[in-house]
Amino acid sequence: MNMILGAGLSGLSGLTLALIASLALGLASGLLGTFVVLRRESLFGDMLSHAVFPGVVAGFFLSGWLAREGWVENAKNPLVILFCALVAGVLGAMVVTVLGNSTRLKQDARLGVVLSVFFAGGIALFGFGEPAGVQGVLYGQMAAIDATDLRLMLGAAAIVGVAVFLFRRPLLVVSFDEGYAHNLGYPVTWLTLMFSVLLTMAVVVAMQAVGVVLVSAMLITPAATAHLMTDRFPRMMVFSVLFTILASVGGTLLSGSISDFAAGPVIALCATALFVVAYVFAPRHGLAARFWRDRGQRQRIQRENVLKDIYRVLEREGFPAEGVTVGAFEAERRLDREGAERELKMLEHAGALIRRNGGERLVLSEEGWRQAARVVRNHRLWELYLTNEAEYQADHVHDDAEIVEHLLGEEAIQRLEAELGFPKTDPHGSPIPQPSAPPIHTTS
Amino acid sequence: MDLLAATDIIIPTKLLVWFGLACFFTALGCSQVGTFLVMRKMSLVGDAISHSVLPGIVLAFLVVGTLDSPWLLIGAGLSGVLATLLIELIHYRSRIKQDAAIGISFTSLFALGVLLIGLKAGKVDLDPDCVIFGQVEYLQGYPRVEWWGLEFPRPLVSFAVVGVSATVVVAVLYRILLVSSFDPSLAASYGYFPAVVQLVLMGLTSFVVVSAFQAVGAILVIALLILPGATAYLCANRLPMILLLAGVHALLSSVGGVWLALSLGINTGAAVVLAGGGLFTLAWLFGPVDGVVVRLWMRRRAGEGREPVSACE
Known part of the structure; x- marks a missing residue:
């Protein structure tokens, strides 16, 4: 043969x-x-x-x-x-x-x-x-x-x-x-x-x-590139073979225009170039994809924090139907006018907030209410869990709850509620809201 | 190599001393720094750096035009540090593991260096062969300097400076390197930031690698870094002793290697590494702490010690 x-x-x-x-x-x-x-x-x-x-x-x-x-x-x-x-x-x-x-x-x-x-x-x-x-x-x-x-x-x-x-x-x-x-x-x-x-x-x-x-370079770089592109092993093998061939053909053609001697290094550098592209743009594991994912996450957390503070003002003022004033919001968030406007714009953009009276009164939309109630509930349930089940001191639970409130999913919440016997108030005596219930104040 | 073949007469003692000294000073600096690489399980980072300094050396060489300029050290240092940064960047910012990150970084930088040489091939006296083989043999082609009535080729002086100063730096930083290699958290509590110590060690590695590069070539640098420390580690338990034995290994393998090279007519760098490998094999078999023979002997003695007990039963 x-x-x-x-x-x-x-x-x-x-x-x-x-x-x-x-x-x-x-x-x-x-x-x-x-x-x-x-x-x-x-x-x-x-x-x-x-x-x-x-x-x-x-x-x-x-x-x-x-x-x-x-x-x-x-x-x-x-x-x-x-x-x-x-x-x-x-x-x-x-x-x-x-x-x-x-x-x-x-x-x-x-x-x-x-x-x-x-x-x-x-x-x-x-x-x-x-x-x-x-x-x-x-x-x-x-x-x-x-x-x-x-x-x-x-x-x-x-x-x-x-x-x-x-x-x-x-x-x-x-x-x-x-x-x-x-x-x-x-x-x-x-x-x-x-x-x-x-x-x-x-x-x-x-x-x-x-x-x-x-x-x-030939053993590692194309395989690492493939590893960034996919989670499935058979697909990784196919990608790795393809990237190697691509680098090799590209490098050979490119180096032909430089000098014969350069083929090896140019092939290796082509493989590196493919890796760099995957490093930045790979669909799930690339730098760009991860950046957008993190950004979305950060924005959601910030939105939830702002909504939670609006909810707190509403609660303190007895859920007035006309909503809260921008001034009260500024005071709660400890912001100046400019910073407050930025956060309010973000909420409006997300459809969580309606502004009345020439923008001076802030009323939560139904979606906004649901999100606010959900995060407040998560926070208070978690505080209760820490004091009752994990035996934390009541004044040590807030910081932990500030983080966990954004991470709890619906299923975890249901189990938490069952575990705690469907409580009505948190360790500080504040009522735990139900996001499924209609808003206490009207948005009409 | 060709130069030697061309002379083809009895090698003058002077030449032997020059080669031996050049290899020894190079190996000395590498052995002291390399021992810490072995202790910190970073041997292959040393390998990566020894390949990665190439583009820095080539660029500096293309700018200044000679092989014994301090700019080469700076260029090499910069590309060595660049290599460590790339490794961290790939390793921490993606799902790629450290070993693959090392491989990707050093092959890319090495390829870049070879490509730069290839682009300039024929126009400058830096060719791919000296990257692979080193060029101790070319020492005799360099201008000489006089010192105390003795005559040396100029690169030998820079080899000596690099080797001795690396040893001095290791001696000065000894405590910091010791603590941070064996107990990173204690080192951190002393205020020796691990990242800074790491970077210093990498800088030091790049520094010794450059002269080793010229002596034995890119691929064999790893031998000068790792072999002395690994050999000494099989012979001693305490770090000062290990460092001393690594220095002895550097001396013996240089002298033995140059002798081997000149008597067999093989590449000097390869011969030094083979001599070092021979010493390593001896330590592996007969090393007083971790040698195969010692282990067997101790096992037998332990066995004999148990026997009377079983006889009593």
Whole structure:
């Protein structure tokens, strides 16, 4: 199959090869990146990308030697290189684990030690002569990829894709909850090993595209972007693959206009650009969405506080039908005219307030009355709960109730009322209003 | 590397001393700062910073045009701090966890740095290879300075200044770093704001990283930061001893590494790291506190101690 694929591939132009390579990259690193990000093992991926490097260099040497001896045709045999890379990757992962079992070094230091010593080993191998093609692995070679490299990438990506599809459920369970996986009878150790092997393959693919250091960019950034865009795992996988392909294709095309060498960094920066866009504009988890959500929340709380104060004035004055004066409102809120007008405008805008007598008299609309009564009830019920059930002092409950009054939902209120025996007054003797009851004063 | 190959004669002792000293001063500063990174479980933040300083160095280099200017330190410091800020920004303002935030930040900044080099490739004598491999070997190409009748290449002086001053700063801040690393709440009650200490440590890391960058290359800086501290941690329990042993590790791995590099003809940075890795392996096996052999021995002794008890029963 390799032969057919190789023959078919060698006829294609550089750009087409790069586009096919992008697909392989998306499938391999985009797919496994989602697991890496969710398992919080981004730095494990980084370690692996450096630990694999001596294996790749050794693979170049070995396949060169095999070619000279006549065992293989090509001096850059993908199978040999992939095999050596896998050996190095699994060895690195094992050293990290063994170090963990036998010393008190923390995970971060262990990763750092293995990462750097393995990588130094790879560089030291250059002492025996720098094999042709190793530059491509160090810096990435997306813009100058050839048919042999592409065969390696496609092969590894296909294995990763098929394995993740077949074992998607065990892999997912192991990633989210190892204990649960044990209970289900999954072979957790073998699955973890398989994950390391697959990750090594993805690393080899990404290394061809963007170089040793930026492998992390391909593993982490698109998956993190996808994580911002969705809460569902299958969808996250699809997004991650798409973002990787998008970054790779975009980066390759963009860098073509700069220089061949720049492809790796430009691809990584494209992935970062996608992340930034998602960071700001993602539908639920983006900065903008969160800002609007928080703002809506803040406005509601402020509205409820103003309504509560109007209710208090009304209550003190015996619920006069003509409402309260702006002056009384100012005094209650401790505001000057300008500040009071701003808050009143806000209420009017929300349809909670009607102004009479040239604006001097404030009357609550039905909606406004309901909201005011609800928040006052929440406040007083909570105070009662704290004094009766949690045995707080009556003079210590107000501040807590000021916060909780905005958070209590209808269901919680019903249970609270039942618990307290449908009380009529709060610990300070003020009546607890019923929002369902019609307004005491008329709005007509 | 090519320079060495070209000379291809018996290496003069002078060269050996120069390389050794350059590596030692670099490794010394890194070892002292890095030990605290290991203690604070922040090794990989160190890794992130060592990659993230690249754009700062490149920009400063493009402006001033030489590799041994203080502006490079400033540029590196700024981009190192930028990296920590980006990590915090991503980590605290979104659902992305810290490890992914580290990965996103340092790969982006590193890519930016490599891209800047790529844009200027061929026009300046800063090439991607020196980012990966470091360039201790190029020391001999630099102008010399005379001191007490001895001759040194100029970058060696700046390596020495960085290494010694980082060590001095760590010694001066020792108490603050100690308390805030092991008991953050006590440190806060003393008025050592954790965020400030953190930022100082990151600044210090960026500072030592720059010279390490020139010596062993971006990727291997992490080794100079982490290996000494990790090795010493397997050999001692008390922090002053750990710091001292980390310094010894820096010395031994530099001397051993340079010897290894010159005798095998391999890249100096890689050789220093391999020598350091060898020392680490020795400590792992035979370390007096946490070595594998010591553990086995203690387990056996504990076993022997129990035996008479069971015999009595």
